[in-house]
Amino acid sequence: MPFVAATRSLGAAGLFALSVLRASKPTRDFFAELTREIYKIGARSLPIVAAGGAFVGLSVTLLGYRALETYGATGQVSALLGLGLYRELGPVLTALLFVGRAGSSIAAELGLMRATDQITALSLMAIDPVAKTVAPRFWAAVVSVPLLTAIFVSLAITAGYFEAVHVIGIDGGTFWQTMKDSVDFHDDFLVAFIKAAIFGATSALVAAYVGFHAEPTIEGTSVATTRAVVNASLLVLMFNFVLSALLFRS
């Protein structure tokens, strides 16, 4: 009965998400853990996100220039860059980089905690293991991914600016004004960061879920890591389509 099994695992994941929300209490210990997790999964993802953003900005600018050249509308390349980054590329690529960089480490850490019976030990000491291990990682991801998206987008726009203005030779004033005219503060800018927060929550939940419920063996940990990256990436891409369809009307 594959359908029943699929529904059951979905339900288990949903209950896990609920238990994470219920376990998130703003205690002093929680904030200490949260700070550490923001450092581990947020601040240390900064270099890869920054470099990734710069290269994406460069290639989107080149691609846009090539396509718009046909119509003599090369001045519009910054509209393409801005809209493309805020609407899709920024949140999605940041989330995918985050899944690869931090999601895998969340799953591996929790999987190893499970394999070395640390999670059982926490429950034996009457400490809620979800509150101690999962909740800080979840909230750290919800905070970090939008901030990383901001860094990704700013690096991409800066790199695109250099490519467009100093290499291709588009006028700098046109570049900024076209971007300002086409990027709406609510419809594009805010939505990008709402999307990013949802992707952060999704990827952290998936990674924590598979890590937390990994087989308590070395192999189980490696399976959990793989599954975290595969499932979280897929979910991010699927949610992105759903969110784009719901949030962007024009």
Place this chain on the structure above:
Amino acid sequence: MRGPRLEFAVGAFLLLALASLLVLALASTNNKWGFGGQTYPLKARFSSVGQLRTSAPVKIGGVVVGQVSDISLDPVKYDSIVTLSIDDRYKDLPADTSAGVFTAGLLGESFVGLSPGGDVETLKPGDEIALTQSAVDLMQLVGKYMFSGGGEKPAAASTTSTPSDAPTEQIK
């Protein structure tokens, strides 16, 4: 890594990210922080709106003063009613202001252009603009050029040759 150094690293990360958020919001968006409310509606009837879509700009003398908020069809007269939301700063448009649907360039976006008249009466929110000019269908114009008038072959060929590759983009 624990204690003060960790907190410094996290603080630096948060500051950097928030700073880039702020710079992005200021430098790359249209800076419309408010949630509407500072616009007022005007209506205009057109027999055809062409390629006009909602959220297209409304311009006076080339300056954007608002946007198209709704396009609907009158179920009795069968002409399209375009609702414009105009920025509150331009409150006192004369009552004999006229509206037209124009296209920016050959392939550009459609927009509504307003040209204010000289009336002392002003348009109230929700009023209808009486003088309108519908969208010009480029395809029809080209068709008329191509199939009317037999004489002056070379001249006709030269006038049609420039826009001839443009309309093919629109046939889809």
